[in-house]
Amino acid sequence: xxxxxxxxxxxxxxxxxxxxxxxxxxxxxxxxxxxxxxxxxxxxxxxxxxxxxxxxxxxxxxxxxxxxxxxxxxxxxxxxxxxxxxxxxxxxxxxxxxxxxxxxxxxxxxxxx
Amino acid sequence: xxxxxxxxxxxxxxxxxxxxxxxxxxxxxxxxxxxxxxxxxxxxxxxxxxxxxxxxxxxxxxxxxxxxxxxxxxxxxxxxxxxxxxxxxxxxxxxxxxxxxxxxxxxx
Numbered sequence: 001x002x003x004x005x006x007x008x009x010x011x012x013x014x015x016x017x018x019x020x021x022x023x024x025x026x027x028x029x030x031x032x033x034x035x036x037x038x039x040x041x042x043x044x045x046x047x048x049x050x051x052x053x054x055x056x057x058x059x060x061x062x063x064x065x066x067x068x069x070x071x072x073x074x075x076x077x078x079x080x081x082x083x084x085x086x087x088x089x090x091x092x093x094x095x096x097x098x099x100x101x102x103x104x105x106x107x108x109x110x111x112x113x
Numbered sequence: 114x115x116x117x118x119x120x121x122x123x124x125x126x127x128x129x130x131x132x133x134x135x136x137x138x139x140x141x142x143x144x145x146x147x148x149x150x151x152x153x154x155x156x157x158x159x160x161x162x163x164x165x166x167x168x169x170x171x172x173x174x175x176x177x178x179x180x181x182x183x184x185x186x187x188x189x190x191x192x193x194x195x196x197x198x199x200x201x202x203x204x205x206x207x208x209x210x211x212x213x214x215x216x217x218x219x220x221x
Contacts, residue, residue, distance in 0.1 A: 031207075041214075042200055042214050048207065050207075092209075099204070100161050101146065102156075103158070104156045104157070
């Protein structure tokens with residue numbers, strides 16, 4: 001199994017809603033990531049989780065909060081988002097933090113209205 | 114810090130060869146990776162160069178010159194399905210950082 005599975009594939013939410021994005025991998029990878037990607041732009045790193053340690057991109061607003069229930073799962077909780085947060089949210093995993101090969105999920109297309 | 118520069122767009126003809134360049138400025142360099150991303154899809158890992166030289170994987174090859182802080186991705190026998198965005202990437206402080214990407218257009 002070389003897949004990273006993300007749900008849902010599409011999400012439309014209002015600015016007062018609370019929602020969660022889910023990500024799962026069964027490759028035994030020890031590092032998992034959340035990226036945000038706007039159209040015609042590269043993926044931008046939001047969070048890194050490895051061995052129960054969270055690393056945050058300091059530019060990410062607090063309305064995004066990651067949660068790692070176990071080494072195979074990584075969630076992204078969304079609250080009070082803004083329309084500019086509409087983007088493709090990509091989850092990825094790699095064997096270890098220092099790995100340069102990451103496996104990406106198909107992403108969640110998020111629209112904030 | 115780190116900086117990865119790539120051309121924003123490249124156009125080539127089906128069946129031809131195309132080279133996508135990447136120059137980087139980064140401290141603590143551990144190697145250069147390449148990813149492909151089709152419209153609406155996820156980035157897919159293509160190759161990785163830790164040492165100078167050429168790595169070949171089928172129709173795709175990647176080259177690195179650490180002394181020149183330069184690498185490239187070479188695509189041979191281009192097919193229409195190769196139309197996509199291509200990103201070079203580095204691992205810096207245990208974070209995979211992407212260049213801005215090169216959009217490859219292929220003409221029939």
